[in-house]
Amino acid sequence: MADELVFYTNPRSRGRIARWMLEEVGQPYRTEVLDYGTTMKEPAYLAVNPMGKVPALRHGDAVVTETAAICAYLADAFPQAKLAPPPGDRLRAPYYRWMFYAAGPIEAAVTNKAFGFAVPPEREVSVGYGNFGRVMNTLEDAVSHGDYLVGNSFSAADVYLGSQIGFGLMFGTFEKRPAFERYWDRLKARPAYIRAGEIDNALMPPAKPAG
Numbered sequence: 001m002a003d004e005l006v007f008y009t010n011p012r013s014r015g016r017i018a019r020w021m022l023e024e025v026g027q028p029y030r031t032e033v034l035d036y037g038t039t040m041k042e043p044a045y046l047a048v049n050p051m052g053k054v055p056a057l058r059h060g061d062a063v064v065t066e067t068a069a070i071c072a073y074l075a076d077a078f079p080q081a082k083l084a085p086p087p088g089d090r091l092r093a094p095y096y097r098w099m100f101y102a103a104g105p106i107e108a109a110v111t112n113k114a115f116g117f118a119v120p121p122e123r124e125v126s127v128g129y130g131n132f133g134r135v136m137n138t139l140e141d142a143v144s145h146g147d148y149l150v151g152n153s154f155s156a157a158d159v160y161l162g163s164q165i166g167f168g169l170m171f172g173t174f175e176k177r178p179a180f181e182r183y184w185d186r187l188k189a190r191p192a193y194i195r196a197g198e199i200d201n202a203l204m205p206p207a208k209p210a211g
């Protein structure tokens with residue numbers, strides 16, 4: 001089937017973001033679960049993503065990796081889902097802006113902080129995200145102007161950037177600012193988000209008994 005969507009993931013990964021996007025799009029897709037350290041690093045999967053990381057998506061003979069790119073690709077491939085402003089629309093400006101901001105500065109700032117990498121203040125001028133506090137302030141402003149990031153409509157930018165806020169609030173890597181909590185409360189009530197979570201939760205390995 002030329003246009004089959006195949007979703008490569010692990011339920012304990014950023015693949016949860018891509019699945020949420022797939023559920024928003026509403027097209028049928030087949031899931032292949034890869035395991036850390038084993039099938040993720042085998043030749044069959046390295047042919048899909050040489051990074052040996054999930055998620056990845058195959059659409060017919062096209063492959064897209066990188067969670068933000070998967071969300072953007074799906075929004076454009078299935079415009080009937082109305083998850084991105086159409087190409088040429090001025091709203092494409094904030095759409096690109098927040099998508100790239102989430103994949104670059106936010107991801108780097110949050111990961112570096114979580115793993116204890118501190119940027120010396122005199123080097124902030126050369127580091128793409130400057131400093132963590134400025135990223136948080138910029139983000140707080142972005143989610144405070146309306147219900148969604150782009151115009152008045154929910155978009156793939158909310159799936160991707162919103163997921164970073166959701167994970168950040170859950171794992172304590174984000175400051176619990178009321179604006180983040182209000183924004184995330186709105187997003188996490190979406191039926192597609194709930195459905196995606198249920199599918200991934202059902203794929204989680206059973207918890208090992210204590211002792």
Ligand SMILES: N[C@@H](CCC(=O)N[C@@H](CS)C(=O)NCC(=O)O)C(=O)O
Pocket residue numbers: 012013014015036037040052053054055065066067068
């Ligand atoms: N930049 C990639 C990061 C993907 C990534 O790091 N995935 C992790 C799980 S969240 C992974 O597959 N790790 C397996 C490994 O590196 O062996 C994206 O945004 O999709």
